[in-house]
Amino acid sequence: DIQMTQSPSSLSASVGDRVTITCRASQSISSNLNWYQQKPGKAPKLLIYAASSLQSGVPSRFSGSGSGTDFTLTISSLQLEDFATYYCQQTYSTPLTFGGGTKVEIK
């Protein structure tokens, strides 16, 4: 199975900050990576697919980059509604494993 390691597991940031979350795969997954946002009690929301493609309706302050084993989700200017938990997921091979999550909290 492909292991997905996210870092950090949590971070504190202020509105307007630039935030970067990283995800590392245990083997190459090309660009087969999704990023999700999840708020308490809600289903995950797809933000980025294929490592860098912005899902329709998602604000442009979200961006993704990377290929192979190392990936990054960047929020260019954190907004109040962005405080949530973020997950990466590889879609290269089954089982389609998720990272452990990064909780973004208000500083």
Next chain:
Amino acid sequence: EVQLVESGGDLVKPGGSLRLSCAASGITVSNVWMTWVRQAPGEGLEWVGRIKTKIDGGTTDYAAPVRGRFTISREDSKNTLYLQMDSLKTEDTAVYYCTTEGFDYWGQGTLVTVSS
């Protein structure tokens, strides 16, 4: 508009069975790969399994912890996806979500609690 509505979650004893449903509207479940994802209380997301379209063979894939105990199926006439869960264990306690092949549409989730 695509909507996925899960149902069937309940409290069940270890060793018991449960069937979850995912009723779809706005999409035809027989035409898309469908997936189940679960989330234990306070934990992260875990891929459970998926079912491919008939054109792609109609086969299923499962995560190791549920393989041999869980079965994913579809009922085309009801446009509904199912997750049959047998030999349930306490570690199966989670909110279960159905989602489409691109993970772009998700249901609201249904809670399964396995406890004596």
